[in-house]
Amino acid sequence: MRASNRPADQLRPVRITRQFTRHAEGSVLVEFGETKVICTASVEEAVPSFLKGKGQGWVTAEYGMLPRSTHSRMRREAAQGKQSGRTQEIQRLIGRSLRAVVDLAKLGERQIVIDCDVIQADGGTRTASITGAFVALTDAINGLIADGKLTESPIREHIAAISVGVVGDTPVLDLDYPEDSACETDMNVVMTGSGHFVEIQGTAEGVPFSRAEMNALLDLAEKGIKELIALQKTALAG
Amino acid sequence: MRASNRPADQLRPVRITRQFTRHAEGSVLVEFGETKVICTASVEEAVPSFLKGKGQGWVTAEYGMLPRSTHSRMRREAAQGKQSGRTQEIQRLIGRSLRAVVDLAKLGERQIVIDCDVIQADGGTRTASITGAFVALTDAINGLIADGKLTESPIREHIAAISVGVVGDTPVLDLDYPEDSACETDMNVVMTGSGHFVEIQGTAEGVPFSRAEMNALLDLAEKGIKELIALQKTALAG
Amino acid sequence: MRASNRPADQLRPVRITRQFTRHAEGSVLVEFGETKVICTASVEEAVPSFLKGKGQGWVTAEYGMLPRSTHSRMRREAAQGKQSGRTQEIQRLIGRSLRAVVDLAKLGERQIVIDCDVIQADGGTRTASITGAFVALTDAINGLIADGKLTESPIREHIAAISVGVVGDTPVLDLDYPEDSACETDMNVVMTGSGHFVEIQGTAEGVPFSRAEMNALLDLAEKGIKELIALQKTALAG
Amino acid sequence: MRASNRPADQLRPVRITRQFTRHAEGSVLVEFGETKVICTASVEEAVPSFLKGKGQGWVTAEYGMLPRSTHSRMRREAAQGKQSGRTQEIQRLIGRSLRAVVDLAKLGERQIVIDCDVIQADGGTRTASITGAFVALTDAINGLIADGKLTESPIREHIAAISVGVVGDTPVLDLDYPEDSACETDMNVVMTGSGHFVEIQGTAEGVPFSRAEMNALLDLAEKGIKELIALQKTALAG
């Protein structure tokens, strides 16, 4: 049993609340236990300049943390005048992941901007962001269909993400902050509804990891992502 | 009757939810109708360098809006690399207002940082921020007393803020976004529990205003702030 | 009597020198006692992008202080790589104030940029700036009329500004730097020739202020601004 | 056979030239085919502030590309005023990878800064950087031992990195730029001399990848990294 009283292969309680705020075309509050992220999807009827006139759309993402989403207050990136390397890594990952399941040609010459803002952090903010962002993106696209701007959905399949890691000697699923701080190896896995990988990012924070550990971690991730995608489907059906 | 179906002197429904997030020493979700702001108070056991060794504390504030808190998406200030003039004006106002009711010498050599982050905007974000921030600040200071770090509260009295304005020819209380966009004159008033002014900022957006209009606006503001302070007291007693 | 040997309701000696520098379409040196500000008005035959094609003009302002305009040297904002929050507040105030008396549609698709640069500071730089900027703006617009680019003036009426404050217990007019540093309440008032308010910004630096004090301050401001507008008229007639 | 005339599991010709420039404590030109990176290691007898007084050292890395190291000229990051998200990701990866094989406590309170500057790019700049940086780091540490500043090496084992990817349907080793641009899946693998993983970063650029493909890619990477470590050893023995 883990400190959080979960078996090694158990997700934290996950909640997906749609229409969380009112202005965005898609707006989701996603909670992985005590980690809470607002994911909004904003439709813009223009594409970035590098895509102008190419007959395709774009999906991109930005990520931020409220200064006191964390145990001790972080400096506000807007006040510092730049986004940290970590922030940029995460928002690039979110954007890449979502684009992997969207047919950009079918989206047409428009852009959907995903904003993932962490209001409370307890580990796994990037995986919660991807998982929630997919739901917000789907809502925004369904709105385009309802408005007659799209005739069919450019979304090919579901996508979700989870973290796995080796804590002590045990591979575990969905690390909370204390586990994340203590783990030997930390891996973020992004997978589609059909069970294929879009991203695998494994890092040995302490001791380098073996091929066997890697395989155990991927097994856990696969299990967790299947559950997350089921939760996305329930939320979207709600 | 106003478009929002309120009489001229009526506040929007106001809700103050304490302990909204878990890490901050004070954490409040304040809602003025559809305007929603998370206000956190973070205690830091150090003061800014200009106060080192002067035997007093400091209270300061930062303000931000989630990119899609607004009707159309705003650019993220962290991505742009700077805070707008408007953001800086507002956070300076929040900090100044709170300091007006805190005995900084009694606070001791520590700083309390207030973060006001707008998750949904519908007019009046700065007045909601001040009103909510006072509650978060009080919670943080009560925590210091509970921990034995302070023996008495450095807070002298309550403080709250409201907007008033001339819409059409009518002075009204607590403007929502459509009223704010249409008004001739917009005034933000910050007042203490004892009925004294801390800040008055009146701007003629359209037609310059007369002394008589100004007096009518101040009467409305006084009424509204008394109600807000009553709501703060109820929330803090809860 | 005040430390500066003035009665409570007396302005400092005010001088307005037109054509102070030679390149700008309007160029004014304004002096409120020892406070000296160069105000230039530059006509640009284009509008900012948010106004393109809307058939109206724009008036905007920028503000700066020479590093050694102050008692001790301030850091140069250009070297620091950003304008302070105070600078941005002031330049937004100047621009808003001037726009309140200009019919932007009549101005046509052009922009007038006002630069207010403080070469010596002794309190009241923002009110001196507004008062001087109006004269520079008028000269620039008269130049447009003289050149046949405008047939009638888009200026509706005069505008000027003054500071008032409670020093000790006494409301006084036109605070110099020692008064400004010591005052309990500081208020900047921007008023038109017809006696209506465009901006009122009152701040309790020390003790919050009452409605009665506010009224006394507004009476003083009204008196001062009437005198300033008379001085503007004399200067423009010169 | 690949367009580059290599079998799927063959590295490009790899050259490691030590003492490439003269001022740095370690200086290596590493070439993976036409990709050429200068890796220098600079010893600084101080640690970053977050480590002061903790009795341990630090290893960090910075990465850059000469503007015309690429097919068409890239904008110079120093002129743009910021490092791209890609640059930050890569330099964080290099630093993390090297720290994984260094006993920071044994290094003592000093910092080694690795600079990886790409003078010619043809795919695989980050893996070449890590592979070359390890040699520069080793030279710098051997210098500290020779100078009597360290009595034993804090380096635990070798580390090297290689890219693998699925091009067409074939998993291949050490992608050059044309392969990298065309591949479905791209994976960077960082592995130690004892065959454990430090980082795995796999991204589906086109079609998501299966577990089987992933295993084939890891097999290739393992083979390639063993060869790279043999080349590092030869270079260090030279």
Next chain:
Amino acid sequence: MRASNRPADQLRPVRITRQFTRHAEGSVLVEFGETKVICTASVEEAVPSFLKGKGQGWVTAEYGMLPRSTHSRMRREAAQGKQSGRTQEIQRLIGRSLRAVVDLAKLGERQIVIDCDVIQADGGTRTASITGAFVALTDAINGLIADGKLTESPIREHIAAISVGVVGDTPVLDLDYPEDSACETDMNVVMTGSGHFVEIQGTAEGVPFSRAEMNALLDLAEKGIKELIALQKTALAG
């Protein structure tokens, strides 16, 4: 005769007004014809960090132009968030020139910061700045002597600067803006009271220049600087 009605070897009318503003330890308005620059000298009882504890002082300079000092309005550097390359070149030149005639050890552990702010530009702003800055610096140092903080002056000798250039085919002294824009070669010369060079910066804007032209230009510069130094002496005696 030149367009400005001056013989080739004649300076524009030069005026040096001391005590131009009141807060700075030295404050000079220098005018070279229609070029007008405010030069202030600020004494700071601390040195930059790279000089701490070395028992010597420092003299440095900053330079700026008011946005409408020029024929058409320039963008404000503080608003753009950086100083141009030209600004940095000029302020480095001013600082270097002044340091050449100051015994920094005798100055003691203090810094004198020179600010040169152009309020009206008509060519030669950098040479006017150096010439005026020397007078402001002298006043500041004389103040230190008067206050008993220095017993003897660290200034070794006078320094002044002038521009010379080839306009058409004629070498001329002290170019105004129309001449500067049209000239083939432009040279700025900084020389001491004893007739030695501190800086020579010659640039062929159009046709490269010969050794003979260079010698003619230096002859002119020498004549002009002697006159400027005489004017500095008169001003300081005033």
Next chain:
Amino acid sequence: MRASNRPADQLRPVRITRQFTRHAEGSVLVEFGETKVICTASVEEAVPSFLKGKGQGWVTAEYGMLPRSTHSRMRREAAQGKQSGRTQEIQRLIGRSLRAVVDLAKLGERQIVIDCDVIQADGGTRTASITGAFVALTDAINGLIADGKLTESPIREHIAAISVGVVGDTPVLDLDYPEDSACETDMNVVMTGSGHFVEIQGTAEGVPFSRAEMNALLDLAEKGIKELIALQKTALAG
């Protein structure tokens, strides 16, 4: 004899290696003794916006130093977020120098960007940069001719640069870093193949210099530049 074992009028061994990297239209490694600079020329079929539609081309330059090109590591300008004043001065000098020998109208509406990146520094990086950049520029232009995009070369004549200085009391040619650090006067001279000056920048680092010293330095520079231009010709013929 100098510390470097050279007579006063001797250049360091100079090497010019063309086609040093493979992507640029011109790519040169230039070595002045231990100073090594990569100079690339990139052809872009567009001009900067200030030249659009004017029927002429542009040549510009950027300069950088690898962080550990120097004795102790310098901070990376891209990480600091800005280029130093020194960097800007040097890159402006390189661009100006090259433009002096190019007929921009004949170049047509295209831009050639020169990048000079110092990989090892031992004094004279700016003069090596100009000397090498000319060769890279020539290669790029010859490529345009070979491709039929130009029918004749817009290059009017050769250009090269050298530093001279007074070390001790002796004028010497081509200062290395120890000489540069110790010299009284430092002068950079840029001269054309026909023996005319394009830039002369002389600075008294220590004692101001006389006209006689200046003449001795120019004699040395003339000799050195003639040798450099001969070396450029040999390299271009190779």
